[in-house]
Amino acid sequence: MGRLATDTTRHTDVLVVGGGPAGASAAIRLARAGHAVTLVERRTGRSPFTRGDLLDPTAVRELGDVGLAPVELGAHPLLGLRMWAGDRSVAVRWPNGGSHHTPGVAWRRSDLNRVLLDTATAAGVDVILGYEATTPIVERGFVRGAVVVPTDADASDMAADSASINCRFLVVADGANSRFGRGLGTTRDRQWPYAISTSAYFDSERSGDSWVDAVLGLPDRNGNPITGHGWVAPVGDGTVNVGVTVLSTYRDVLGVNALKLLDSFVDEVAARWHVDPASRLTDPVRRRTPLGGSVRPVMGPTFLVAGDAAGMANPFNSHGVGAALMTGRVTAEVLDEALTVGNSTTLQRYPARLDEEIGRYHKVGRLSMRFLGRPRLMRVALRSGIRSEDAMGAALRIASNDLRDDGAGGAERAYRMARMMTRFAPSW
Numbered sequence: 206m207g208r209l210a211t212d213t214t215r216h217t218d219v220l221v222v223g224g225g226p227a228g229a230s231a232a233i234r235l236a237r238a239g240h241a242v243t244l245v246e247r248r249t250g251r252s253p254f255t256r257g258d259l260l261d262p263t264a265v266r267e268l269g270d271v272g273l274a275p276v277e278l279g280a281h282p283l284l285g286l287r288m289w290a291g292d293r294s295v296a297v298r299w300p301n302g303g304s305h306h307t308p309g310v311a312w313r314r315s316d317l318n319r320v321l322l323d324t325a326t327a328a329g330v331d332v333i334l335g336y337e338a339t340t341p342i343v344e345r346g347f348v349r350g351a352v353v354v355p356t357d358a359d360a361s362d363m364a365a366d367s368a369s370i371n372c373r374f375l376v377v378a379d380g381a382n383s384r385f386g387r388g389l390g391t392t393r394d395r396q397w398p399y400a401i402s403t404s405a406y407f408d409s410e411r412s413g414d415s416w417v418d419a420v421l422g423l424p425d426r427n428g429n430p431i432t433g434h435g436w437v438a439p440v441g442d443g444t445v446n447v448g449v450t451v452l453s454t455y456r457d458v459l460g461v462n463a464l465k466l467l468d469s470f471v472d473e474v475a476a477r478w479h480v481d482p483a484s485r486l487t488d489p490v491r492r493r494t495p496l497g498g499s500v501r502p503v504m505g506p507t508f509l510v511a512g513d514a515a516g517m518a519n520p521f522n523s524h525g526v527g528a529a530l531m532t533g534r535v536t537a538e539v540l541d542e543a544l545t546v547g548n549s550t551t552l553q554r555y556p557a558r559l560d561e562e563i564g565r566y567h568k569v570g571r572l573s574m575r576f577l578g579r580p581r582l583m584r585v586a587l588r589s590g591i592r593s594e595d596a597m598g599a600a601l602r603i604a605s606n607d608l609r610d611d612g613a614g615g616a617e618r619a620y621r622m623a624r625m626m627t628r629f630a631p632s633w
């Protein structure tokens with residue numbers, strides 16, 4: 206992994222800001238295609254961090270596309286989700302329509318990110334940890350690099366000064382908060398949904414289980430079902446990842462204290478999962494994730510925005526690793542062409558390529574969540590949905606970006622309806 210000396214100016218073909226799934230996915234592919242790539246990541250890799258650890262089959266396939274086999278690398282294979290509403294539950298296997306039969310997995314996020322950055326280094330990416338891109342370098346209106354500063358004095362061998370990294374193209378992959386992206390003019394459409402999520406690890410004898418619990422309709426302080434869910438994901442290493450997500454389509458989203466909701470959810474699942482609520486292994490942090498393509502623009506003349514920075518996570522369940530890896534792939538495809546033919550107008554294809562890959566999931570997810578934000582409709586959906594493996598299977602296919610091309614199932618019908626409605630109300 207690279208270090209910077211004081212007052213350095215570096216030159217590279219592509220500068221990637223952020224070393225999460227989106228940034229790493231783009232960097233690995235571009236370096237393998239023969240381009241000079243520098244990636245800056247503000248973490249040093251030493252600090253632990255907790256997100257959800259669930260990778261659906263779409264995410265696992267994206268990892269396979271860069272040559273990574275999660276289970277061989279220590280991820281815990283999962284058969285699917287056991288969906289709960291009240292005391293009823295239905296087990297739904299991962300979708301395996303089409304030609305692929307990839308399992309989903311639980312993989313600690315810090316392990317996933319470490320493997321991705323090691324793979325990037327092996328591919329020839331200049332990976333610089335412990336530095337934050339703070340200010341874009343702009344020449345004649347075009348973004349041509351970034352000023353970076355160390356975030357952790359111990360991790361770098363430079364005192365505290367900044368360095369400049371010049372580039373032909375820049376990938377903004379700095380996650381949900383995306384301060385760097387906002388500095389380039391990206392904004393979230395406030396009509397569209399976001400999620401508030403938080404999670405923590407606990408020791409559990411059931412860490413080796415093969416099913417994730419997804420609990421729908423968690424009650425708010427008045428007993429109304431919240432749009433969102435709680436989860437318990439067995440990680441296979443002696444721990445489980447327990448978390449909650451509240452979607453902003455829930456009317457009283459600002460009145461929900463996510464950390465308290467997590468505490469009461471842990472109490473609820475403690476006996477079933479052999480978890481001691483008093484022995485949390487990590488402190489939960491509450492994070493906001495923009496969903497459903499809600500951040501725009503996703504490109505400028507010399508930069509592309511990927512992953513959470515572009516609001517790519519699924520509005521149905523707020524999962525975004527698969528979408529982040531996918532946007533990294535599309536970013537690399539577009540930039541490879543631009544660098545190879547020496548023509549940056551190919552960047553203009555990026556929004557349409559994203560729409561082809563993920564637009565339909567965003568549409569149906571946004572629409573479903575808008576309806577389920579109403580407690581009465583949510584109650585009805587939970588009562589009837591939880592009795593039906595088919596209905597829950599359809600929900601899981603939408604949530605994991607996995608609609609079938611034959612178009613025959615309930616998920617595909619829901620999508621066709623969403624597509625029709627968004628023709629009349631495009632902002633939905």
Ligand SMILES: Cc1cc2nc3c(=O)[nH]c(=O)nc-3n(C[C@H](O)[C@H](O)[C@H](O)COP(=O)(O)OP(=O)(O)OC[C@H]3O[C@@H](n4cnc5c(N)ncnc54)[C@H](O)[C@@H]3O)c2cc1C
Nearest residue numbers: 223225226227247257259338379380512513524525526529
């Ligand atoms: C509590 C929680 C649980 C979740 N659970 C799941 C789940 O189970 N499955 C799932 O698929 N999704 C889940 N998600 C969503 C998922 O985490 C994101 O969609 C995914 O991480 C997006 O990847 P990314 O690369 O775009 O962003 P990130 O993973 O956030 O990566 C961005 C990276 O950029 C770095 N960075 C930021 N700013 C700078 C800067 N200026 N300079 C340099 N580096 C910078 C950050 O340190 C970070 O490493 C969860 C989210 C939360 C909050």
